[in-house]
Amino acid sequence: MTTRVVITGMGAVSPIGLSAEASWQSAVQGISGVGPLTLFDPRDVLVKIACEVKGFDPAKSMDAREARRRDRFEQFAAAACGEAMHQAGLKIGEDLSPRAAVILSSAIGGITTIEEGMIKLLQEGPRRVSPFTIPMFMSNGAAGMIAIDYGVRGPCFSLASACASGADAIGIAGVLIRAGIADVVIAGASDATITRIGVAAFDRLNALSRRNEDYGLVPAPFDRNRDGLVMGEGAAVLILERLDHAQTRGAAIQAELVGYGSTADAFHVTAPLEDGAGAAAAIRGALSSAGLTPEDVGYINAHGTATPLNDLAETRAIKKALGEHAYSIPISSTKSMTGHMMGATGALEAIFCIQAIRTGILPPTIHYQTPDPECDLDFIPNQARRTQVDVALDNAFGFGGHNAVLAFRAYRQ
Secondary structure: OOOOEEEEEEEEEEOOEOOHHHHHHHHHHOOOOOEEOOOOOOOOOOOOEEEOOOOOOHHHOOOHHHHHOOOHHHHHHHHHHHHHHHHHOOOOOOOOHHHEEEEEEOOOOOHHHHHHHHHHHHHHOHHHOOOOHHHHHOOOHHHHHHHHHHOOOOOEEOOOEOEOHHHHHHHHHHHHHHOOOOOEEEEEEEEEOOOHHHHHHHHHOOOEOOOOOOHHHOOOOOEOOOOOEOEEEEEEEEEEEEHHHHHHOOOOOOEEEEEEEEEEOOOOOOOOOOOOHHHHHHHHHHHHHHOOOHHHOOEEEOOOOOOHHHHHHHHHHHHHHHHHHHHHOOEEOOHHHHOEOOHHHHHHHHHHHHHHHHHOEEOOEOOOOOEEOOEOOOOOEOOOEEOOOOEEEEEEEEOOOEEEEEEEEOOOO
């Protein structure tokens, strides 16, 4: 009998909310997180807008001394994890510790610390570089620190698959539980890449929208006039458990993770396969592993970055994988509100899929004004929609050709 994997806790820090619930409420209301850059002086960069996390106080999740020893992405992860653990009502004691795991991913790691360390090195010399630099910038830093925070002695690692990192972390968490390696997994991702080097580098790829003056119209996923993504930041964490473990301790079950697909385009380091074949294979893989058909799918949270190539390739992938039923499925890109939180976005969008199943509310794709004839699916334009959903898919596709898709289903005993 297949081991069932359920979600018992969710936590998030995002540009549209400092908790999972606040982020969800903003998403269904169509609230945009885009605004002028404030994390650094943008006078000499071409892009002057971003989806920054606003009002975040790390002291609410850890003491001030510890906060100074953690990069911004690690602080986000700690806050999201604390919320998820609280909702799950989970305590990791001596008996559970070796059967618990952490997979807390990051696409980039502590880029703020790297940037500040390099400036310190060049301006003041090597003796002025902080001894905390390495643990603050290593991409597995958040995973290791969360293991320490909660006494987790089972598997602990970070996955790096670009913008698929968060979805892959959740998918592999399910694999660990089904393989009998862990009973509980803290899984998700965190990224904080809105820095001078981060913005400049992504802009050099021609990936970012430069609509600095009319930023209230971007990003615009699947719109004919889409002109690039807006950088975001934040973290999202899920608590996954073996069903009988959750039942034994009386946990409230939010949804069930039933499928996971992972593929590589093996095509280009930044561009997706134009026909969407790799992403389509990941969608089919998620459905196959869950024993689902295209007709079972009631909602898709799209990768939907608002870049011309990505949105077109994803539209083709959904059609290729789901056939004619693709035209009947409501789809939204919540990146239209959160911006692109890099590796963390797929994990936050997993939470949005779960909330769509739980509430029967589907968040919109905002900034959608002019339909693109080649992106001709139902992208839930501008206003949330009410409809009952039993199965939802979370698409996450990243640079390097990484494709990850998660399938969630309403929990039934």
